[in-house]
Amino acid sequence: MTSRRSETMPARLAALVLGLAVSLGAGLAQAHDPRLDEAIATLQKAEALVEAAVTTSGLPSKVDKKYDRRLERVLNIIQRAMDQIEAAAEFADDALGIP
Numbered sequence: 001m002t003s004r005r006s007e008t009m010p011a012r013l014a015a016l017v018l019g020l021a022v023s024l025g026a027g028l029a030q031a032h033d034p035r036l037d038e039a040i041a042t043l044q045k046a047e048a049l050v051e052a053a054v055t056t057s058g059l060p061s062k063v064d065k066k067y068d069r070r071l072e073r074v075l076n077i078i079q080r081a082m083d084q085i086e087a088a089a090e091f092a093d094d095a096l097g098i099p
Helices: 004-029 034-055 061-095
Strands: none
Touching: 034 061
16 A cells, blocks of 8 residues: 555656756756846946937037047947857857857
């Protein structure tokens, strides 16, 4: 005679194995550190904020030109940072054979 507890153990084990397999599969689809994706999203937000500041400065024209040039430099730096982060993520994925 088997107890009810021993009958549910194989079902629980199967559910656990299935859950681990799904988690592993999801992790393999994106091997790079997910914080890199968060960094890209944050930089995209920063880029949008800087672009908004370029169009709404309200400064005198002499100062406005210098201000805009500095903000253009900031936008270039943000873009270079995003490019480097994306390259690092691709490198990690390629190293693990993930397309």
